Amino acid sequence: MSTFNFARKEISFKIVYYGPALSGKTTSLRFIYGKLPEKVKGGFTSIATETERTLFFDFLPLELGSIKGFKIRLSLYTVPGQFIYKLTRKSVLRSTDGIIFVADSQRRKKEENIYSYNDMLENLDDFGESLDKIPLVFQYNKRDMEDIMSVEEMQEMLNKENKYPYFETVALQGIGVLEALKMMTKLVVSKI
Numbered sequence: 001m002s003t004f005n006f007a008r009k010e011i012s013f014k015i016v017y018y019g020p021a022l023s024g025k026t027t028s029l030r031f032i033y034g035k036l037p038e039k040v041k042g043g044f045t046s047i048a049t050e051t052e053r054t055l056f057f058d059f060l061p062l063e064l065g066s067i068k069g070f071k072i073r074l075s076l077y078t079v080p081g082q083f084i085y086k087l088t089r090k091s092v093l094r095s096t097d098g099i100i101f102v103a104d105s106q107r108r109k110k111e112e113n114i115y116s117y118n119d120m121l122e123n124l125d126d127f128g129e130s131l132d133k134i135p136l137v138f139q140y141n142k143r144d145m146e147d148i149m150s151v152e153e154m155q156e157m158l159n160k161e162n163k164y165p166y167f168e169t170v171a172l173q174g175i176g177v178l179e180a181l182k183m184m185t186k187l188v189v190s191k192i
Contacts (some may be wrong), residue, residue: 012073013188015181016093018120019102020112021081024141024171028102029076031174032181072189076181081116090123098135098188100180102171103158105140105148110157117158131164135187138166139180144173 017025077096079089093099101120103113124130140154149157151168159166165183169176 010071010073011067011192012075013097013185014075014077014095015098015100015184015188016096017076017078017100017102018089018093018116019079019081019139019141020104020109020116023081023102023104023109023113023116024139024169025078025081025102027171028100028139028141028169028177028180029078031171031177032076035174035178067189067192074185074188081112086119089119090126093120093123094127096134097191098137098184099131100137100139100184101158102139102141102169103154105142105154106145107147107149110149113157135184135191136164137180137184137187138164139169139171139176140166141169141171143168143175144170 017028019025077092079092081089099120101117103109103117121131124134138154138159140151142148151166155162155166165180167176167180167183169180171177
């Protein structure tokens, strides 16, 4: 959860990008990192295999101005989507302030999206948390691919009650990525 550092006058928020393997989580963070001015971003840490799949997490600290004299700091993480890293996903998700769920729009990825979403809910439940307390934003990614699900199908699959904001994204081009992060930032900051 958000941490207050009164000595440094900082409020830090942890935002986790969650979703199936190769859905665009790391690509989203790489785009964000490339677009931000040097003065507001820290180092980008990535632990990946030869095939560019994140094994543990990506971490990107950002400073976003201040509220009532406190600097706002975001730490962005991604989880590994591969099935074998279930415990790592759970560990990275612990104490998050917000989740951006990156769903792969390709029709053939439907079951992986559902599995990953349910895995996220199960992990939150294990911590005694729920989406009633933690903001969620969806990125319906890879909208430029062929044979994709419609937004209506994506909503029916993951956001049936249209309870959470969503953005159509193409992470490789950065389309919608910053907008999703801005919405998440607004949601986590408004909680305090």
